[in-house]
Each structure stands twice: as C-alpha cells, then as structure tokens.
Amino acid sequence: MAFKTKTSTLEHPNFQFLSMQVQRKCKLLQNAESRDQAIEDIRKALGDDSVRIDDEELKLHGYSEWSHANIDTLPVAIVYPKSTEEASKITKTCHKYKVPVIGYSGGSSLEGNYSAPHGGISVDFMHMDAIIALHEEDMDVVVQSAVGWVDPNKKLVGTGLFFPVDPSPSAKFGGMVGTNCIGTNAVRYGTMKDWVINLTVVLADGMIIKTRNRPRKSAAGYNLNGIFVGLEGTLCLVTEMTLEVGGHSKGVQSVMLAGVPVAALEFLNEVQMAVLNKGGYTSPIIFEENQLSSSSSQTTDVAVPYSGLATMIEESTRGLKELGLFSSIVGHLGNGNFHEANMYHKSDPVESAAVTAHVKKMIGLALEKDGTSSVG
Template sequence: MFRRPAARLRELASPFLKRGARTQTSRAEEAFRHKTLPQPFWSSTRVLAFTALTGSAAFVAGVNDQSHRFQLLWHRSNKPRYAGKTELENAISELRFALGDDAISTDDEDLQLHGYSEWSSINIDQLPVAVAYPKSTQEVSQIAKVCYKYKVPMIPYSGGSSLEANFSAPYGGMSIDFTHMDKIVALHADDMDVVVQPSVPWMSLNEQIKESGLFFPVDPGPSARIGGMVGTSCSGTNAVRYGTMKDWVINLTVVLADGTVIKTRRRPRKSSAGYNLTNLFIGSEGTLGLVTEITLKLTVIPQDTSVAVVTFPTIRDAAAAASKVMRAGIPVAAMEIMDEVQMAVINKAGSTAKKWKEVPTMFFKFSGTRAGVQENVKLVKAIARSHKSGDFEFAVDAEEQKTLWSARKESLWSMLALREEGHEVWSTDVAVPLSRLPDIIEISKKEMDDLGLFASILGHIGDGNFHESIMYNSKDPKERAAVEKCIKDMVDRALEMEGTCTGEHGIGLGKKDSLLKELGIDTINVMRNIKGALDPHWLMNPGKIMDMPS
C-alpha cells in the first residue's frame, strides 16, 4: 500500500505560474459518464513545492534482499536528480514561449485529472506539476528537449482509463496529454493498414474506416485510445481470435527522452531488419519513449457474426467448458465469462432490455462465413452441454448483438456506477495456462466470496486471462487490507501456476513486486539496462514497471 506524502509540505511557492487553458473535454467525463472528481488536495503550488523538495527521493523502496546486486549493476550511475523549483519555472516558461500559453496548463483541476483516477486500484496524492498539450510529433520533441534539459519527468497520458496507476506522477513532472493528436493520418485500404495518432479511440477508428470493409480487432475498454493501448500492450474480448496489441502494430514513431525522433521500422507487414524495436516499446508504459504515431494492421470485417449467452451451474463448469472449446480448436471470435454478481450488475444497470439469470454465464461471439458460424455454434453447444450448460440464447439481430456485447464490455463501469459514497473498486487481472484456468478461478472465486463484499469475476476466458473486481470501503483499513491480501493471493497463485501477474492491465505502480517474483532479478536488471541506455536520467514515466536506481 502506498503512503501519502507528508502533510508538512503544504505552504509554499508563490503563484508564479500563469494559468494555462483548460482542456475543452474532460476525459473522466467521457470514460466515466459524469462522475465528479474529488476536490484536489494538491494544488499546483503545493505540487510544485513538494516536487522541488523531494526531487530525487525514491518513491518506493527497492527489493532489500537483492539490493547488493542492484547496486553492482548501477555502480557507475548516480541516483536520478529531478528539477527543483527554479528549473521547473524555467521549463514551463520556455515551453509556453515555444508552444503558446494554451499548450501548458497548471490549472488545479487539470493536475487532478492527470494524476488521479476514479477507477484505478492504486492512487497517490502526488500530482504532476503541469500538463502539456502537444499537437504534433515536432511539438512532443520540443517538450522532451526542454524536459531533458531541466530534468523534468515526463508522463504520457492518453485515454486515462488505466487501472494500475500507469499515468500517475510519483515524482511530479510534466504530464503529456495527447488529446489534440487524435487524427487518422492515412488509411491504406489496399494494404490493409492505417496510420493514426495516439489519442484516436479504437471505437472511433473502426467507425471511421468501416466503409473500407476493414476493422481493427483489438477491443479493450470502450474509452481506450490507441496510444495507451500500445503502452500497456492491451487486448480485449477479441484476443482469443485475433491476438493482442503487439500482433497488430506494424511500426511506431517514438520521441526519446532527449527529444530524438525515431521510427521503429517501415510499413511492410513482415521484416527481419535489425532488432524488433517496435515490440520493445509496446507494453513499456511510456518508460522508454513517447509514442506519437502508430501504423496498425487491419483485417476484413467478417461476413457473419452471431452472439450467444449460455449459463452454467458453477464457475468451474464454465471455465472447464471454455478450456475444452479451445482444446478442440474451434475458432470462436470471443469467449467471455461473468459470474453471478456481474450478471446482477448488468440487470441493475439496465443496459439490455432482457433480465438475465444471475448465475455464472458465458458470452460467445462467432464470426466468419455463414456456414462456418453455424458449424462452430453446433460444436460449442455440444461441449457446453457436456459441462451442464443451459440453453444457448442468441441475439436476434445486429442491434441486439451490439447491445449485449456492450453490456459485457462496460461491466466494470457499470459496477463503478453502483458504488456508495466512500467506496472504491479494486480491479486487477492475471493470466494462466489454459489447463489451470478452472482451478484458479474456482479457488479465487471462493476466497473472494469469503470476504463478504460485493465482488465478481469476469474475463477473457478463451486465453486464460481473468479479472477480479472487489468493491470495498476505502475508509476502513481492515477491509482494505483484506481486499489487498485477497488480490495478492490471487496473483501469487497465478505465478505458482506458471502464469503472469497481468494479462493486459500492465504493471504501473501496483505490480512491481509481482513482476520481480514472475521474472527474477536478473531479467529485471536487463530491463533496467535497456531503460538506462534509452533514458539515462530516468525521465520517462519514472517509478513504473521497476523501481528507481538507488
């Protein structure tokens, strides 16, 4: 659990910062449907002073039992030193002069929006000192050069819907919001690819290119944008058929810590030219560079799509059926699981016209040719029946398919909307080999139910990835501790089963210890060496994925 900064640092810097223009549209309002953010404790002056006083302080302690190896690795490196008050003033002043007053904001509400998340499982009190709003790769490069000159941390911000504090600012610094970089640069329909800027929403992208007969199949939360999807190497419900983000990115334009602009490769779908730098940046959470342009593969919109819902007596029966469907090699487009609590959430949210049975349920999407869809439905029905399933209920038309699938896609937001005052939702994910999925889901579900809280399991069961979401009283330390232990036990269990601590949410601040358990200190040290080579002053989203050098 992360500690709050000391309250003694509250008075401070004179209001030397000119207020920048606020953004026109609040991302939190888009993604969370008019939730009201709490009033910020950390105003811009408080944030600036705190950052100045604590510039080089480590936010989270390193792993004690491995500290000697860590020190050996970094024996020639100094602990990162970040900008003090005067340097921050100079950096902000230079950027306003170069890009215009509206490009840099120090408005308290903007800082709160870019450092705190209503839906993240982890939040801290420290906020960024300022928010930059670039409009091009060239402007991002200018921002990076100034931040590099004054040693100001840089934190990329895209859709703002991450769940592991991926865009928080533990060392203050500059949040770089790509909201103005939201254009489709070029559609190459004959080559089946598209070039986009980082703030393009994946749903909007598919809507704009549908006349081409093509679509981009990676489908995480509805508010996700391409830049953030690259940063966390996300996936979504279609992953069982189409794979994850790393499978659909052809190349990236990246601004490095010192402002250097690189392109990771050219536009062919295959290349063996040099190191795979594209995949190096995918999943790096902005710790290696700022992605400003992405070339994505596209695929053909299926001829036919069918969506079905089927119930099971227990969560284990549903998970076992999913494992058998995958082992049989049936090419389902998507296969999702929701427990009885999540089905109750759908009913309470009223997002579909139908009232569903509140029991463990699986959502299936079938796509392809009409004959292929019919054959796949027949095969899946047979496997489901052997695991005590109920009857399949199919959406009657395309509109009902869309409504039904959106109910699954928006399940987390629906759960958040049911919160009472003072309550939060902890949502996290793991992934395990398919054969272990029934075991981990059954055990984790029981431990979660034993908490006696409003909690649920859902996930992309076709690729062994599932999520726990637990609502708890944030003002009750014992309740918070019990939830934290339940989540930690689930993650540790996944690692014992040769799984991973995160299938798609990323590491952020919340899972650094779990990543160390998963990969070991030697692998983490290789990552540190890569980061040190590309970002020697640890300016790019510091504190995420791995701890700072000490």
Template sequence: MRASGLLSRGFPANPRILCRPDYRPIPFASAVRSNSFASRGSGGDGENSRSRSSPSPGNSSKSWFLSRTILVASLAAGIGYGFGSSGHLWQPKDTGIPQYGSTKDFEKAIAELRAKLGEDTISTDEDDLQRHGFSEWSSVNADRLPVAIAYPSSTEDVSEIARVCNKYKMPMVPYSGGSSLEANFSAPYGGLTIDFAFMNHILDLHEADMDVVVQPSIQWMDLNEKIKDTGLFFPVDPGPSAMIGGMIGTNCSGTNAVRYGTMKDWVINLTVVLADGSVMKTRRRPRKTSAGYNLTGLFVGSEGTLGIVTEATLRLAPIPEETRVGVVSFPTIRDAASTAMQLIRKGIPVQCMEILDDVQMDVINKAGGTGRTWKTLPTLFFKFSGTKAGVADSISLTRNLAKSNNAEAFEFAKNETEAHDLWSARKQSLWSMMALRKEGSEVWSTDVAVPISRLPDIIEISKRELDDLGIFASILGHIGDGNFHSSIMYDPNDADEKQRVEKVVYDMVDRALDMEGSCTGEHGVGLGKKSSLKKELGPNTIGAMRNVKKAFDPHWLLNPGKIFDPQDN
C-alpha cells in the same frame, strides 16, 4: 472529482512509492488557474479547437503565480516527498536514484515551453492537475500530482517538450484515455504530464495494404467507425474509452483476443520521441521484416517508460461476412471454464469467448441495457464470425461441447440490434458495476493470466474465495486466452474489509504465478503490480529491463516509477 480513500496494495513504506491508504487529493486553493482547458475539445469532423478565452495573469505576477502553483503541487506529495535544503522537489536519500530539477528549474521549463509552443499549450489549472494525477478507476494512486499538463498537437511539439524537459530534468508522463487500472499514468515524481487530446487523427489509410497510420489519442471505436466503409476494422477491443496510445503502452487485449490476438500482433511500426527529444521510427511498413532488432515490440507494453509514441501504423482485418452472438449458462463456474479450455484445445474457431459469473449476470440484469432478463448463473458469451457456413459449423461444435459440460441451451441474439446491446452489456460491465456501488465504496479491478489448462482450477478457487468475502465480488474476462478479471466492491473505510480484499487479490495473483501464469494479462504493471512482477520474472530479468531503460532514458525522465524502480528496495 470525488476524493476517496484508496487501498495501499501492500506497498512497503518507501518514499519512492508512497500510495497511502488515506490518500486524498489536496485542494490547490493557492494555485491560480492560469489556463482553463475545460472548453478544449474536438469538433465532429475530427478538427481540434483550442479555447483562448481564459485570461492569463499579468506578466509582472505570472512568475509568482507559477512558482506558487508548482510549490503547492510539490507539497501534495505528503510524507516522504519533502524539500531538501537545495530546494529540490524530491530529495533522494539513496545512491543511484535519479536527480530531478528544482522548483526553479521547473518554472523555467514551463516558461520556456509556453514561449515556444504557445501560452495555451501548457496548463497549471488545479482541476487539470487532479484529473491527470488521480483516477477513481485505479485501485492505487500516487500521492504526488503533476505540476503542469502539456497539450501537444504534433510529433514536433512532443520533441520540443522532451528537449526542454531533458534540459531541466523534469519527469514526463504520457497520457491518452486515462482509463488504466494500475496507476499507469500517475505522477509519483511530479513533473509534466503530456496529454495527447489534440493528437487524435487518422494520418494515412492504406486500404490495399490493410493498414492505417494514427495518432495516440484516437479511440479504437472511433477509428473503426471512421474506416467502416472500407470493409476493414481494427480488431483489438478493450474498454470502450481506451485510446491507441494507452493500448500500445499496456499491450492491451480485449474480447477479440481469442481470434485476433493482442495489441503486439497489430502494431507494424511506431514513431517515438525519446527522452532527449530525438525522434525515431521503429521500422518501415511491410508486414514482414528481419531488419535488425524488433524495436516495435520493445515499445509495445513499455508503458511509456522507454519513449513517447506519437504515431502508430496498425494492421487492419477484413470485417467478417457473418457474425452471431450467443450466450450459454452453466450450473458451476468450473463447467464454464472447462468448456472454454476444451474449445481452445480442440481448435473450434470463435471470435470472442467471455466469462461472466452469476454476480456479473445480475449486474447486467440490473443495468437493463439488453432488454431481457438473463439467468444469474455462470455464463459464457460467444461471438462467432466468418462465412455463413463456417459460423454455422462453429456454433454446432460449440453447442455440443458446452452440452457435454452440463450447459443449458444456447440463446442467440435475434437481430443485429440485440447482438449489439448484448455485447455492449459485456463491454460495459465495469461501468455498470461502478454505477451500482453505494456512496463511499470503491471497486478494485485486477486481472491475471494462466496457461489455458489451469483455467478451471484457478477460476474455481478464486470464485470460492471471492464469494467467501461476503461482499459484491465477481469474476469476468477474456477466458479464451487464459486471462480473467476480478472486480470487488468494498468499503475503503472498513480496515478489516480492506485487509480481507487485499489478501484475496494477492492470493489470486500468487496462485497464477504458481501455475506459471502472469500477474497481469492486459492491465499492465504501473504502480500497482511492481512487487508481483519481481516475483514473476526474478531479479535477472528485471535487471535486464532496467538496463534497457537506462540505455533509452539515462536520467529516468520517462514515466518514472512504473513497472520497476531505479534499484531494488
């Protein structure tokens, strides 16, 4: 993995956060590769296989190797994560901060888990640790890496992992697709990362009831491919690599949100492992219930800080009879945003409505995936679906509305293949942008959401400020539900450029909050937006969330450091 400098996102100098702008993952030259998981994978039929070809150290030296690995992982924390006289991995200085286990405690936890779950279930391989503790997609990364990675195969495995970690006070970090953008799966306190790579199955499909039971590491695209013959599909569609567990954790959205809503609208119930290893189900399977608290909704969007999701029952929707994909360009981005706002206000039914500015349209042209060249102007992407008559009516109404906002003529995909290629170009926009970056540059991707009436204002101002940066910066996103993204390619070694980028990003976030919006529409809070969340919700609301966290996780073991800290700085 490429080591790169990352922007600090304006965090205060506090050892509980520590995301240095000069971050580099520290080589684990002294750590032994006690298990290699490079060959682990899933067969084409969904069955998993585990490689046992990698030798483990002999029994006489295993303890020394493990201790050395944990020690090096701990030292990767850098400034502020020093060892105290008691040998703790992290020595808190403030009262009220949770106490985690010592190096010896973590050694015992790993040894106990290997004895109970199998040697190849726990990895301390240096590549594994870096892959699970650092992400080039994220604009912020923690200085510390996990000390080990667990690969469970069942809810029972996860329950055992949680019981052992609770016993030794070892932090736990859930991990599924690894595509989050706010360091949601980083390990700022070290501990054990739980990778659900082998929990990627469909457990039960109820066609008549239009729901499906899945494990957390099934990709939403893979799920839809496997159930397509039923005439049903799962409509929440974020980035192509996203998996159900992470989608639940961040309450993700996607291009279909304008018609189908977000993740919270499609989760019926969850099987959750709590911090002490106990297992609960949030509710039963009917679509409607008034039986007690909405615990399902509590876990959706909690980023793994309240419990570890091991199964999810999801609603499904019928595949529409007809789908048409079209694009229309506008002379200004305000014209495009005004069209989107008016369309929602008038209740014209569309499945998807996405905005891409001139910079993103140029990216699509350079990527060359659509087989045609598009005008480099602010553009709306539409997907119309439903009955043939309904689709025709929606297209006519949308065309007239767009024309009243100075739009050019609609261009429609000529066939299903072209429609797929065109929509894939939109879905792959961040990846395409990353592919065009110069060596040493980074992409900062962030999002906000505002009430739809404020969309034209915030998009126009944000676009102007991004253009004024004089670097590769763009606006795109799910404009149909008031959510849009900015992606900025910058040089992390240019201090002035980093400072200007940071100001534009946080000015955009503050502007969204001033408009009664949100600092994050679908990326979640993670490490990157904790300070913005305080501005958005205020101390009383954060305090209530903190009390809920304490009730479910009194020792602060589950994905600690995300969303908010144990106490205010």
C-alpha cells in the same frame, strides 16, 4: 583509566540529521527552480495555450476515480502538443532540466498508469487525434496517439476490414500501445503487439525515430516494436503508429481481404518453376559444371505493402530479363515479401556492374513504396 573523547560537533547525530534535512530542502528548492524553468521554456516554445497548471487539470491528469492505485502526488503542469515535433521540444526541455515526463491519452487506466509519483509534466495528446491515412488495399491504418480504437472501425464500415483489439470504448491507441492492452477479442485476435506495424516515438532527449516502414515483414534492422510496445510510460512518448486491420471474411489483397484461412501464399516465377521441374520437384538440383564455375549469387530480400507488390515483381521481372542472366524470383506474398537470386560471374566487371545497378534500383523502388530491402 579510560578517557572519554569529545565528540566533534560535525559528528553529533543531531547535527547530521539537521544537515540531511537542509540538504533535502536545498535539493527540493533546486528541483522546483528547474521545474519552473522547464515549464517557462515549454510555454515559450509551444505558446501559453499549450500549458496548464490549474488545480483542476492537475487532478484530472494525476487522479482517477476508476483506479485503486491513486497516489498523493500530482503532476506540476499539463502540456498539450499538437505534433510529434512539439512533443520532441517538450521531452528535450524536460531532459535538460531533469524533469519527469508522463504520457497521457485516454485516461481510462485502472492501474494508475498515468500517475505522477515524482511530480513532473504530464503530456496530454488530446490534440493529436487524427486518422492520418487509411490504406484499404494494404489493410493498414496510420493514426495518432489520441485516436480511439472505435474511430477507425467507423471509417472501415462496408470495407470488410476492422480493428479487433477492444479494451474499453474510451481507450486511445497511445495507451493501448503503452500497456500492450488485451480486450475481449484476445483469444482469437491476440493483443496490441500483434497489430502494430510501426511506431513513431520521441525519446527522452527529444530524438524522433520511426521503428520501420509499412510492409508486414521487415527485411533489415532490429525489432524496435518489441521494445516500445508495452513500455508502460518508460523509454519514450508514442506519437503515431501504423496498425494492421483484419478482414471479417482485388492479387494478394483479394485473398487476404476475403479472409481465406490460407497457411501460405507463395509465388515462384517461370525460371524457379523450371528449376523445380528439372530437379523432379523435390529432388536435388544438379547444375552442369560450366554453369557454376567461378560464379557468384546475389540475393535480395524485398518487402513492400500489399498494394505495391505486383508492381515490384513486374519491375523485378523486367530488370532480370534486361540482365540476361540466370535469375529467379521467389515470393512470400502473404507478407508482401519476395527474393531475387541472381547468378553472375564475379570476375566479369560488366556483369558485376549490371547486377549491382539492378539491385540498387530495386532497393530504391522498395523504399519509394514505403518498403524495405536487404542484400545478401
């Protein structure tokens, strides 16, 4: 005879369902408390005028009449930073209380890019709309996230330069980086990723990082631009960027600004040219035995903005003459980059110390000019 086992009250399906409902409500209450505390902390840090929670602002930052991807959920607050440091305070606070963060710049998205599916805080960069610097001779511009792509072009009228990526008249650079936007000129000029030189970003925990300096070529480090361009609202908030501007149509800048379609723009100093001539241009170069016995070679890889390139090469030439060693310079001027090759006797402490001092000086000069350098 089979006996029925009495089901425990705790195991009853109805009780389990009710228990899940209670846990869900408790979690929602806990999330609401954390959210409210985050808003209060941000208000204290940035000021009352930097935080908005009225319904009209919430709808403006979570719903778009242009988009077919609207959702029911809206952000719980809108915060308006005025600097990268304030954006850092926002993300640091939200990280502490586990509150989602949504970046907002132009609001021209058609795909719901600034939607808030989990509520959270919308960070509107409307006050960060400055063109920080325009380096005409270096063919770049430094802007904040809420600058529209049309604005630098107004300042560039008459210079022969322009920024070509054109998604929509109301688009801002913050969103253009976040979506790796295209625009009508993409066939000829590429997409947003092709024009970003560096980014200043705020990570989720509030850490501020700059992806690289201003030269076209980075001689050292990871390609962080490739991680952050097209991030679609993940990883970080982009607050500032340096962008390349092109020529419609003065050294290196003259050629680049004129729009001459060159395949390469190279530089070889007199020592390197003598080496090539001695070797019959393309023939293998044969050095005498005593030239290379117990010798070492140290090479530098320096890149600076165009405007600093001539000065850097002059300093390099002067320094190499003072060394009095067999040294040469080769430059890829089209991206502001050149190399030194220094031949010296590693066993000679005087030569080694002199080469090391010269290389350190060149690295320091490169960094002073917002450049980059590595040594091999």
